[in-house]
Amino acid sequence: MNKNQVEELIVERGRKPASRMRIVDDTTDFMALDPGDVMILNDTPYLITRNEREEGFGQDNESKFWVKRTINLRTGETKIVKLVFFEEFDIEVGGYKVHFCRSPLKEARVLSAVQENPFFMHGDDVNDIAGNNVRVIDYISGPSLNKLVGSYNIPHEEFFHTKLLGILTGVSDCLQSLTFLHENGLVHGDVRWDHILFDRDQNIYRWIDFDYIYDFPANPYSMDLSGLGKVITYLVGMGVYFYADIKTNPMFKSVVDCLQPEDFSIMEQNRLVNLKKVYPYIPERLNNVLLHFSGYSTVYYESVDEVLDDLRDALRDLDGVPSIH
Secondary structure (H helix, E strand, O other): OOHHHHHHHHHHOOOOOOOOOOEEOOOOOHHHOOOOOEEEEOOEEEEEEEEEEOOOOOOOOOEEEEEEEEEEOOOOOEEEEEOOOOOEEEEEEOOEEEEEEEOHHHHHHHHHHOOOOOOEOOEEEEEOOOOOEEEEEEOOOOOEHHHHHHOOOOOHHHHHHHOHHHHHHHHHHHHHOHHHHHHOOOOOOOOOHHHEEEEOOOOEEEEOOOOEEEEOOOOOOHHHHHHHHHHHHHHHOOOOOEHHHHHOOHHHHHHHOOOOHHHEEOOOOOEEOOHHHOOOOOOHHHHHHHHOOEOOOOOOOOOHHHHHHHHHHHHHHHHOOOOOO
């Protein structure tokens, strides 16, 4: 596809070609690809409109230069194009060292497996001319779970009594869908609250970004299960459950000295999971779900179904929680 053909397609989409537009079919140097450039993948031109940005973990608004928001110039559809970016690292989890790495091919396998499952992002993979495995993802219109929770500018008690039941009920099918991956010998690999989007068009929550893979043969699904605990704790705590947040919040001054090491996550000791100590109106059964991820627990969840069975039972208690309005 030559430059004139690409420019004609850009004009057809109501846009003006960039004066220094680059047209590439080798995406290896993704850092050099800017908005206005065009990638040719499997004879389809994708106009880059922006770099996507990181959310959460202190990295808000950091550009992910390997993830491009684009327009398919043949169809006009918005697509997220994930380019090949390798990284690997070890983390200490519950006294174990776990090796993580990004794997485009692993994400491609998951995409293939979940084509008919509505609770995951959908897309295809294609190799560019240099053999890079590029994933072309359907755009999901809607906020991430952490953006949704952060949009409620209300006290925690009000959130707990008026919003939490609806969110947990809505997100439970998405959480349950991880069972599908595990039954097929796959993992998400990076289960976080900012990797769940609320799809406004379909009115459901959906998983995104499953390119991480980890090496933990003793319990191959443990990191996904740990991630579920983080997501549920994040929601119940309305985003506040790091020790640093609690220690510096004047509201919790009277309880900080009462916290014990067992009140925190067995996997990450800076995450409070015994939230009933700071929010005493949390029902016992819901707090007990969280405590399965704490130092108090002697029995740990071994499957997604176990987590969700307990969570759905606990949600019955929220039906009886009176509204503060």
